[in-house]
Amino acid sequence: MNKPVYLDYNATTPIAPEVLAAMRPFLEEDFGNPSSSHVYGLRAREAVALARLQVAELMGAHPEEICFTGGATEANNLAIQGAARALPSRRHLVTSAIEHPSVLAPIRALEAQGWDVTIVSVDAYGRVPIAAAARAMREDTALVSIMHANNETGTVQPICEIAAAAHARGALMHTDAAQSAGKVALDVRALGVDFLTLAGHKFYAPKGIGALYRAAAAPPLVPILFGAGQEAGMRPGTENVPAIVALGRAAQLAQQGLGTFPVHLATLRDHLYHILKSQIPGLCLNGHPTERLPNTLNVSFPRIDATTLLATVASEVAASVGSACHGDALEGSTTLNAMGLARERVAGALRFSVGRYLDKAQIDYAARALVSAPCVTVVAASINR
Ligand code: PLP
Numbered sequence: 001m002n003k004p005v006y007l008d009y010n011a012t013t014p015i016a017p018e019v020l021a022a023m024r025p026f027l028e029e030d031f032g033n034p035s036s037s038h039v040y041g042l043r044a045r046e047a048v049a050l051a052r053l054q055v056a057e058l059m060g061a062h063p064e065e066i067c068f069t070g071g072a073t074e075a076n077n078l079a080i081q082g083a084a085r086a087l088p089s090r091r092h093l094v095t096s097a098i099e100h101p102s103v104l105a106p107i108r109a110l111e112a113q114g115w116d117v118t119i120v121s122v123d124a125y126g127r128v129p130i131a132a133a134a135r136a137m138r139e140d141t142a143l144v145s146i147m148h149a150n151n152e153t154g155t156v157q158p159i160c161e162i163a164a165a166a167h168a169r170g171a172l173m174h175t176d177a178a179q180s181a182g183k184v185a186l187d188v189r190a191l192g193v194d195f196l197t198l199a200g201h202k203f204y205a206p207k208g209i210g211a212l213y214r215a216a217a218a219p220p221l222v223p224i225l226f227g228a229g230q231e232a233g234m235r236p237g238t239e240n241v242p243a244i245v246a247l248g249r250a251a252q253l254a255q256q257g258l259g260t261f262p263v264h265l266a267t268l269r270d271h272l273y274h275i276l277k278s279q280i281p282g283l284c285l286n287g288h289p290t291e292r293l294p295n296t297l298n299v300s301f302p303r304i305d306a307t308t309l310l311a312t313v314a315s316e317v318a319a320s321v322g323s324a325c326h327g328d329a330l331e332g333s334t335t336l337n338a339m340g341l342a343r344e345r346v347a348g349a350l351r352f353s354v355g356r357y358l359d360k361a362q363i364d365y366a367a368r369a370l371v372s373a374p375c376v377t378v379v380a381a382s383i384n385r
Contacts, residue, residue, distance in 0.1 A: 004318040005366040007272075009202075009295060009355030010151050010179060011320055015246070016204035016356075022249035023206075026242040034239050035230070044241045051248025055211050058251040059177075059196060060187040067212045067234045068244050072178040072199035073102035074224075075212035076145075078235065079174045079195040080106040082221030083143045084115060087172070090142035092116040094171075096128045096157075097338040103145050103176055120146075125288040126155035126339045134165035141171040148177035148196075149184070152335040152351055153287030154296025156184070163192035172218060178202055178210075182254035183262060183293045194218040198251075200243065204356065205250035209243035261356060266294035268354045268363050273297050275367040280376060281383040286336060286349055295355060300341075300348040303379045309370070310350065316369035320351045 026047060032040030034048050052063040069075040084093060095107050097119050111117045118136040120128055128146055137144065144166040149156045163173040174195040177186055182203030188196055200209040214221060227236030276283050282302030301309060306321045332346040370376065
């Protein structure tokens with residue numbers, strides 16, 4: 001193998017060939033603007049409508065409840081800022097300590113503008129305790145934003161119960177499901193959320209496209225961008241038709257693959273874990289043992305600096321220390337620190353995230369490289385001695 005095995009699907013996925021094929025005509029001959037009244041516009045308009053239906057179907061929503069955005073960061077900002085401003089008499093926001101910066105930063109920005117914020121801690125598995133989340137809510141809570149699954153550990157949150165507690169207080173509920181789509185089933189009605197975020201490039205569509213679900217019964221969001229009336233005025237600007245078509249096709253593939261993809265992912269992930277666990281004494285799992293995305297494996301190598309290990313195996317394995325988009329290399333992962341893990345365990349943590357195009361031979365190859373890395377063999381020998 002001349003390229004390292006890619007075990008970083010939580011950072012981003014390649015574009016699926018079916019997705020590329022679906023979007024290609026809209027980069028070439030079907031280049032129309034969906035707002036145009038001629039046939040070019042009509043083709044683009046129809047394609048956007050189909051994609052909206054496909055994305056809605058992935059999460060059990062109606063097409064009118066889907067707003068296309070320029071990615072999950074924008075969807076999170078729109079949900080948080082838009083919902084906070086939609087309920088001006090409520091000035092309190094609740095979130096968790098392990099959210100992605102695209103949730104935490106807009107919440108901190110609102111705090112600087114006068115909103116009160118409560119950050120709920122997580123337990124040692126990285127789960128938000130339902131009782132703690134409910135206790136944090138107040139009569140003036142506007143929005144509760146808790147991620148569906150964590151990008152670093154894959155731990156899945158009890159969203160349904162937290163949403164019920166939020167609604168009992170009259171608050172709105174948002175969940176960032178950027179990491180969940182295509183890995184586990186998503187049903188907005190069963191979850192009971194008002195807003196849900198998706199990111200195309202986490203499930204085999206391109207980067208720079210995402211979607212925000214807004215329940216029809218939720219109050220209209222105050223937009224964060226102002227312009228013409230696209231996306232029902234919630235997200236103005238000429239639609240990125242090729243990327244929207246791609247998102248729709250990726251959503252359809254994810255939906256069709258729900259019976260097979262999660263099993264394939266979990267099989268590969270568990271295969272990797274079993275090899276590492278059996279060969280490396282003291283290796284420990286970070287995150288929830290069962291309530292976890294099927295593709296995510298976060299493990300701490302004992303007495304090892306994960307950055308050094310990654311550099312050592314860089315020509316065989318592409319994985320990640322913490323997450324790709326957090327600038328927290330010095331302090332270590334925000335999520336693992338929030339879980340209260342010991343410093344050494346945080347320093348030795350690596351995230352492996354598997355994907356649709358991997359096979360067992362590639363996992364074997366990557367595992368062999370990790371197990372035989374000099375820093376790992378030295379520590380293993382000293383522990384066994
Ligand atoms: N939310 C989560 C949980 C993520 O993992 C990411 C990306 O890593 C994002 C939001 C932001 O996605 P994007 O950078 O595509 O806007």
